[in-house]
Amino acid sequence: MTPFKKVLLFCHRWLGLISGLVVFIVSITGCIFCFQDEIQDAMYDYRHVEVQNKPYLKPSDLINIVAQKHPKASSDYIIYYGADRPAGVMANLGKEGLKYVYMNPYTGQVTHTDSPQTNFFIIVEYIHLYLLLPPAIGKWIVGVSVIIFMVIMVTGLILWWPKRKTDRKRSFTIKWGGRWRRVNYDLHNVLGFYATAIAMILAISGLAIAFEPVSRAIYNMANVGNGIKYEDEVTEPKSDSLKTSGIAKQPVVDIAFAHARQQSPNAEMFLIHNDPAVSGAIGVGAYPKSLHYAKATGLEFDKYNGRVLKSYIYDKKSPGLKLTEMNYDIHVGQIGGLTTKIIAFLASLICASLPITGFIIWLGKRKKNRSKTGKARVAVHHKTHRRAVQSV
Structure with a gap:
């Protein structure tokens, strides 16, 4: 392994350990939230009239x-x-x-009264956004973890990408008949590869919802060359109470x-x-x-x-405003209907699995290194003992 890839591996491994728990929570709650409308429509009669x-x-x-x-x-x-x-x-x-x-x-009949503090999917949403912490704190913990996760996805893709064309077919499939450690390794690498593009889109759209500077950056990039300014297009007017x-x-x-x-x-x-x-x-x-x-x-x-x-x-x-207003529908996967919802659901599920499979890989290598160190110590002990006997 080249020195560059060793640095990438170090960053990939330790950044994953640092952000893994938050990434798992954010991903699994996002996975649950994807179909919240469909689930609630099936569960509650008041959602239809x-x-x-x-x-x-x-x-x-x-x-x-x-x-x-x-x-x-x-x-x-x-x-x-x-x-x-x-x-x-x-x-x-x-x-x-x-x-x-x-x-x-049509009639004004009250069919249901709900409190956001007790609604399951609103609670899931708040966990997804803030980890149930105060928003000012939780938003930043989630945001930084998502950015770290994006770095991890890129470094993982570079580390995993096969050098030879002959290795690509084997690298793009999961060897289900192998030992469980091999299957776990493939689940981490292969599924991570397939989910990377969608995970990046979900991550960026989520950051745009949570952080105004990210949304503004997307707006400006989409409007490059047309001269439209965010302040001129989006600033809300105010009523004058004196008039x-x-x-x-x-x-x-x-x-x-x-x-x-x-x-x-x-x-x-x-x-x-x-x-x-x-x-x-x-x-x-x-x-x-x-x-x-x-x-x-x-x-x-x-x-x-x-x-x-x-x-x-x-x-x-402007194209920028149209794109930024699509952020929510993109993030929950409903921008293209049921198909994109399923894609977002699967991508979120894979993202939730990556910290787990990655941790198992790290734990296995750590045990393997300890085993090698222990065997090396035993070998040195026997060699030293043999020399001592020979000298006597």
């Missing part, structure tokens, strides 16, 4: 229904998930935390939702940001496909008179 030939209730109606049950709550987010799905309101109860209230969007002339005669949240539906008549899902504590405008996102967050059209409204302050029409967005 019967389609009715009548319009949705207005957002203000949903807010009033929540207020009857939780008078002190502020309805920060309202979501219409689709024609055959419920509407949801995220109610902020202050010190009591958050509640997700699900309703039939309250022409106050709307109906709730602005209703005006915003009606305008968004008119602007995007084919959208299946609408997300309304209605946080009264924020000085900015009321925002509405229109999404072509339910539970998918790519290809959205966004609108910002003055929260006093309902005037449109800014629009983010999908077809007019």
